[in-house]
Amino acid sequence: MTLEATLVNHYVPLFQPIFSVEEQTVVAYESLGRRKDEAGNLVSIPEFSDPHVSALRMSVIDRQLLGLALNKIQSTNDLLFVNMSPDQVILEYEESRSNSLPISDLVNSYGIPLNRIVIEITEKSGSYGTDVLAAGVELLREQGFGIALDDVGSESSNLERLGAIKPDIIKIDLNLLKKSIEKREFQSILEYLKQISLSIGSQLLFEGIETEEELYRAISSGASLLQGYFLGRPSELNHDKQIICDTVVPHLQLYHEQKRKEVAMEIEFEKNIKLQLNLLSLKTLVLENRVIIDPNSFFKLDQKIQRVYITDWLGTQVSPYYVRTNEFGFVENLSMLQKNWSYMPFFYKHVKQVFRDAENWQVSDPYWDKELKKNVIVFSKVNELGYSFFIDVVLD
Structure with missing residues (x-):
């Protein structure tokens, strides 16, 4: 028996299930x-954690494991995710023949369509630049493989790879998910990655989910794919999909019920604020280089109103900035006169909404205000002279 055959007999691929939120399975x-090992116990492969092992040696091991894994999934219709380091991607590129890659030949030899294989580019740093890696990944994509980028959020360099590779699937770093539960700043990072995924047409896969809370955080952050011990541990290909569904689906239903309640409460909150704002007259008076309003009428309307100011149609602030100081008081800040707000996301959303419906108060999406340390939404409306009123209101 050859050394290679002996190694194959010692390697064992384990399979961890990946659940689709959309397909519910x-x-x-x-x-x-x-x-x-010699006692028959399953242990980690030492080469995987050794930074000195060459890409060629890693490819030999990975291809042997892939062959064993392909043999297991041959009779299924499931996708298979396989890890590949940046250097291994380049090695595949260098070893290509007539536009056919070694990994393509291996998968084809098992009669499995290449689009059932997702190549997961690991977070390891490579010996080549991002442009070279992107070229290698593009060749994999042209062959028909799906592309995933692993552990996004664990290193800043991943953001560069994200833009260059434009993966089909973005795998969110486990630690980022856990930190998002403890610190709001990390929630903002997840929201940012969610927006990136939407802009480049990628799915978000959250891995390492171990608790119900982490499951809910993943879904609220835009997850379409889920992975972790909460769903199933790595094992030989003998998972009962129905058991996994029976575990996850009820939690998804509870999540959506809770979200619907939250949406209903937000709508009711907005409706009540609008009813109060509609009681006010939006009169303005131009005095020298600024526009005068009656801020007191706003602040006595509702304790949740924190700031009031107005801009012209181009987004330039033309009134003082009025800020609540206590239950009944506020201060006038002149330092922000002539500041332009058009760069803020809410401003052109306001403009768009005004074109749609100039008669009613418009409402922004909630955002976290660092100064107030609360979620804030912005109510806005244009008066008959074309001045835009902006009212910052804290959410309950």
């Missing part, structure tokens, strides 16, 4: 390599 598995 397990749709894929990630192949995770292990080996058997």
Whole structure:
């Protein structure tokens, strides 16, 4: 028996299920390599954690594991996620023949369509630049493979790779998910990644989900794919999909019920604020280089109103900035006169809404205000002279 055959007999691929929120079932598995020690126990493969192992050696091991994994999934319709380091991607590129890659030949030899294989580019730093990596990834994509980028959020360099590779699937770093539960700043990072995924047409896959709270955080952050011990541990390909569905689906239903309640409460909150604002006259008086309004009428209307100011149609602030100081008081800040707000996301949303419906108060999406340390929404409306009123209101 050759050394290579002996190694194959010692390698064992384990499979961790990946659940689709959209399809409400397990749709894929990630192949995770292990080996058997002399006692027959499954242990980690030492080369995987050794930074000095060459890309060629890693490719030999990975191809042996992939062959074993392909043999297992041959009779299924599931997707298979397989890890590949940046240097291994380049090695595939260098070893290509007539536009056919070694990994393509291996998968084809099992009669499995290439689009059932998702190549997961690991977070390891490579020996080549991002442009070279992107070229190698593009060749994999042209062959038909799906592309995932692993552990996004764990290193700043991943954001550069994200833009260059434009993966089909973005895998969110486990630690980022956990930190988002403890600190609001990390929630903002997840929201940012969600927006990136929408802009480049990628799905978000949250891995490492171990608790119900982490499951809810993943879904609220835009997850379409879920992975982790909460759903199923890595094992040989013997998962009962129905058991996983029976575990996850009820939690998804509870999440959506809670979100619907929250939306209903937000709508009721907005309606009450609008009713109060509609009681006011939006009169303005131009005095020298500024526009005068009656701020007191706003602040005595509702304790949740925190700031009031107006701009012209181009977004330049033309009134003082009025800020609540206590239950009944406020201060006038002149330092922001002539500040332009058109760069803020809410401003052109306001402009767009005014074109749609100039008669009613418009409402921004909630955002976290660092100064107030609360969620804030902006109510806005244009008066008959074309001045835009902006009212910052804290959410309950």
